[in-house]
Amino acid sequence: MPQIEERKGIGRTVAIVLLVVFTVIYLFPLFYVVNTSFRPWAQIKEYPPKLMFEPSIGSYIRIFTARTGFPPNDQPTQAEVEEMEWYERIVYKGTNEQIVRMGDLPKRYMNSLVIVLLSTGITIILGTLAAYGFSRFKVKGKDDWLFFILSTRMIPPVVVVIPVFLLYRNIGLNDTHIGLILLYTAFNVSFAVWVMKGFLDEIPIEYEEAAMVDGYSRFEAFRKIVLPQAVTGIAATAVFCFIFAWNEYAFAFLLTRNTAQTVPAWLPYQMGVLGYDWGAAAAGSVLFLIPAMVFTILLRKHLVRGISFGAVRK
Amino acid sequence: MANIKLESLTKRFDDVPALDSINIEVQDKEFFVLLGPTGAGKTTMLRCVSGLEKPEEGTIRIDGEDVGEVSIAARDVAFVFQYYTLYPHMTVRENLEFPLRSRLRRYEQAKIDRRVEEVAEILHITRLLDRKSVHLSGGEMQRVGIGRAIVRQPKVFLMDEPLSNLDAKLREEMRAELARLHYQLGSTFFYVTHDQTEAMTMGDRIAVMHEGTIKQIGTPQDIYYKPADTFVAKFVGSPPINLIEGTLKDGNLSLSGGQMICCPTEEQLKALESAGKDKVIFGIRPEDILITQEEGDSNSFPMNVYFNQSMGAEDILNLKSDDLILQATVAPNLDIQVGQTVYANFQMDYAHLFDVDTTKRIG
Numbered sequence: 001m002p003q004i005e006e007r008k009g010i011g012r013t014v015a016i017v018l019l020v021v022f023t024v025i026y027l028f029p030l031f032y033v034v035n036t037s038f039r040p041w042a043q044i045k046e047y048p049p050k051l052m053f054e055p056s057i058g059s060y061i062r063i064f065t066a067r068t069g070f071p072p073n074d075q076p077t078q079a080e081v082e083e084m085e086w087y088e089r090i091v092y093k094g095t096n097e098q099i100v101r102m103g104d105l106p107k108r109y110m111n112s113l114v115i116v117l118l119s120t121g122i123t124i125i126l127g128t129l130a131a132y133g134f135s136r137f138k139v140k141g142k143d144d145w146l147f148f149i150l151s152t153r154m155i156p157p158v159v160v161v162i163p164v165f166l167l168y169r170n171i172g173l174n175d176t177h178i179g180l181i182l183l184y185t186a187f188n189v190s191f192a193v194w195v196m197k198g199f200l201d202e203i204p205i206e207y208e209e210a211a212m213v214d215g216y217s218r219f220e221a222f223r224k225i226v227l228p229q230a231v232t233g234i235a236a237t238a239v240f241c242f243i244f245a246w247n248e249y250a251f252a253f254l255l256t257r258n259t260a261q262t263v264p265a266w267l268p269y270q271m272g273v274l275g276y277d278w279g280a281a282a283a284g285s286v287l288f289l290i291p292a293m294v295f296t297i298l299l300r301k302h303l304v305r306g307i308s309f310g311a312v313r314k
Numbered sequence: 315m316a317n318i319k320l321e322s323l324t325k326r327f328d329d330v331p332a333l334d335s336i337n338i339e340v341q342d343k344e345f346f347v348l349l350g351p352t353g354a355g356k357t358t359m360l361r362c363v364s365g366l367e368k369p370e371e372g373t374i375r376i377d378g379e380d381v382g383e384v385s386i387a388a389r390d391v392a393f394v395f396q397y398y399t400l401y402p403h404m405t406v407r408e409n410l411e412f413p414l415r416s417r418l419r420r421y422e423q424a425k426i427d428r429r430v431e432e433v434a435e436i437l438h439i440t441r442l443l444d445r446k447s448v449h450l451s452g453g454e455m456q457r458v459g460i461g462r463a464i465v466r467q468p469k470v471f472l473m474d475e476p477l478s479n480l481d482a483k484l485r486e487e488m489r490a491e492l493a494r495l496h497y498q499l500g501s502t503f504f505y506v507t508h509d510q511t512e513a514m515t516m517g518d519r520i521a522v523m524h525e526g527t528i529k530q531i532g533t534p535q536d537i538y539y540k541p542a543d544t545f546v547a548k549f550v551g552s553p554p555i556n557l558i559e560g561t562l563k564d565g566n567l568s569l570s571g572g573q574m575i576c577c578p579t580e581e582q583l584k585a586l587e588s589a590g591k592d593k594v595i596f597g598i599r600p601e602d603i604l605i606t607q608e609e610g611d612s613n614s615f616p617m618n619v620y621f622n623q624s625m626g627a628e629d630i631l632n633l634k635s636d637d638l639i640l641q642a643t644v645a646p647n648l649d650i651q652v653g654q655t656v657y658a659n660f661q662m663d664y665a666h667l668f669d670v671d672t673t674k675r676i677g
Binding site for chain 1 (some may be wrong): 360364365366386387388390391392393395397399401402404412416417418419462466624659
C-alpha cells in the first residue's frame, strides 16, 4: 500500500509540474504584452529586454490620443513644460510629442462592442430558434438543410472577402455597423445552429410535453422549460461567437475605414514619430483583451459544463 | 371529472398503423387500464387523448366534447410520464406550482399554496417541498410527478407506465398508493401498462391491446377467466396458460396427436358444435391442472416432472410427456421430486377452447 501511495504522490507531482510548465508557456505572450504596455518609451525596443523597470502609463496615454511631434525649432520652454497637464508631460518626455486631440480608440472600441454584442445576440436568438425547430419538429429534408447550414462554414471566410467587398460596395454596406453585424451573424449562425441543436437534443422532449399538458403553449414551454435548461449551451455558444467576432480581422480591415471600424482593424495603425509604436500597440492589445476575458469569466461556470456536455451523461 | 370516448381512432407512423380503428369508452371515475406488450400502441393512444399526437382518423370525446381541435393545454388532462419529467431547474414546490401558474388558470398565490400543501400531504412529500427536484430518488420523483398531475384537479388522468422505472418493492407500494389515490380523488384514470399485475390489481376494467387493435375489454375477471383469444389468454396470467392443439372426435377432445383424450363439458361441446369446428386450441391455466400421485377419475394423465421452480408460496412444475410440456402450479408442501411421474388432472370447467384459425374464443 505505501508503495501505491508513493507512486500516486509522484504522479501528482509530475502532473503539477507539467501543468505549471504549460501554464507558463501559454501565459508568457500575454505577460509579455502586458509587460511591454507598461514599459517606458525608451526601453520598449531595448535589446535584450529588461523585465524589471519603472512602469509607465505612457503607452496607454498614447493609444488614447492623437499627437504631433514638436518641431526641432519650437521646443516647449521649461515654463511651458511645467504648465502642461500630467499626461501631456508624460508624452512629451517620452516621445517629444504634443497631444492634439482625443484619439480614435474609444470610438473604435464602442464600434467593436456594439457590433460584436449585437451580432452575438442575434446569432444566439436565430441559432437557438432554428436549432429548436430542427431538434423538435419534422422538417422536410432536415438532414439536407443541416448540411447546407454547415456547408456555409466550409470555405474559409477570407476566400469570400473580395466578393463580399464588391457586394457591400454595391449595396452601400461598406463601413457600416449593420454590414459587419450581418456578416458576423451569417458566419456564426451556422455554428450556433449546430451546437445548440446538440444541446437541445439532449433535453428530453417529455419536459415540454409535460408543460404543454400542464396548460402552457409550446412557446411558453420553450421559454420556461427549455431555455433555462439550455443556458449552459447558450453560454458556451455565445462565448465562441463573441470571441470569433471580437477577434475577426480580415473583413473588418477590408470593409471598414472609419465609421464602423473595429479595434482589430484599427490597432495596427499605431505609428509614432519614431516609427511603429509597439508600446501603444501593446497597450491597445491589453485593453482589447479585457472584454473577451470578462465575458468568458462571467460565463465560465456554464462554459466548463457546456464544453464537456456531450461527453458526460446527466 | 369526465368520461373519455374514442371512436374509430386511427393513427399511422409512416404508413405503419399504430392504432387501427380503436373504439373505447372510459366511464366517469373509472380506473381503466390499457394493457399490452411493447409496441402495441398503448402510449400512442394515450398521447392522442392528451393531444400530444394527432390521430389521422376518428374522434376523441372528453366529457362529451370533441377535442380534435382543442389545444393540448385546454384539454385539461393530466399526464404522468414513464420517465420522471420533473423540471430539473425547479424545486419540488415550483414543480407542483407550475401547472397552477398557467395562464389558463390564474390562481391567487394563497390558493396555489393551499393546493400544493394539500397534494404534498396526500402524497407524503411535504418534507421534500424545498428540495431541488434533481436530488430526489426515483420513487420520490414519481410521487412528485403524480403530485403535479393531481394538483390542478384535471378532468382525467392519463398515466403512461408511471411505475415501470421503479424497483419491484417500490412498485408494489406505489400500486397500492395509486389505487388509494383513485379511490380518494374519485376521478377518471386512464392507465397504460405492460405489467399484468398492475392491470389486474388496479383496473376496474382492462383493455388488452396488440399491434394497434383492441383484443378484449372487460373486468380483470373477464379477462382472466374468459380471454377473448389466445393472445389475451397468453398475455395475462403468470406462469402463462398452457395451449395445446386438439381435435374433436366423437364428443371427446384428442390433444397433442391423441396423447390425451379428455371429455369437454356439455357447455363446451355445445359451443364447439355451434362453432362447427373440430380443430381447436385447448387452453388450461397452470392452476387449473390438479396434480395427484394417483390417477384421477377422468381427464387424468400421467406426466413426468422434469423441472420444479419453487416460488415460495407455490411451486411451478414443468411436466413432460413425450414432446408435450405443460406447467402446473401446486402447493409447495406436496413433496414432488424431479423425475417422478404424477397425474395431471385437467379441471375441464376452467378450460378454454379457441378457434385454431382465428384464435378467437369458442368456449
